[in-house]
Amino acid sequence: MKKDILEKGAIVQRDKETYAIAPHIPGGLTEPAQLRRIADVAERFGAQALKLTSAQRIAIVGLPEEKLDQIWEELGEKPGAAIGMCVRSVKICPGTTFCKRGQQNSVEVGLELDRKYHGMELPWKFKMGVSGCPNDCGEVCIKDVGLIGSPKGWNVMVGGNGGGRPRLSFKLMEHVPSDEEALKVVDHIVTWFKAKDRRCRLGKFVEEMGIEAFKAEVLDGLKI
Secondary structure (H helix, E strand, C coil): CCCCEHHHCEEECCCCCCEEECCCCHHHCCCHHHHHHHHHHHHHCCCCEEEECCCCCEEEEEECHHHHHHHHHHHCCCCCCCCCCEEEEEEECCHHHHCCCCCCCHHHHHHHHHHHHCCCECCCCEEEEEECCCCCCCCHHHCCEEEEEECCEEEEEECCECCCCCECCEEEEEEECCHHHHHHHHHHHHHHHHHHCCCCCHHHHHHHHCHHHHHHHHCCCCCC
């Protein structure tokens, strides 16, 4: 029976014969040329479907294994990090760039997080989110780490995840005043998680330690 092919970002489908891939679309922001390439590839290689994903990507579904290398070459991209023990996605909302309700620049901050972390290998899968206001359209509430904008800055959230054992995230810090400081906090959390080298979601640490003990340990030595 065929399995996922991590190095090709390929996820085996229900038929156990074909694969789905998800070209990387940072923050779900794309352009007509990329959409045309995805559509052309889907047609040329007989894809069964194009599926919008919860991680703001477009999955090309039902592709033959022997064509995967050629498909990525024609897309002009390296395989995306939709699977594996890594930072899989950074989901972002339109923020102050586009949304009338935006209170912080989630697009700029989210794209910077994507640039720095997408595909980074970690002990376990890891997801991020950035929302420009408390409506939380970036779904930070179910992300390992995320930022939610407020009029006074960023609220840093940790420990959320979906899946079979869903958890809602906890507020680690509030009103972090600048983008640079918020990014520094996220980096501190990711570094801490990587150093622990344990095969579990970040929320498991929060659950076991309690948010106050987790906060004290993770933020120890952080200066912003």
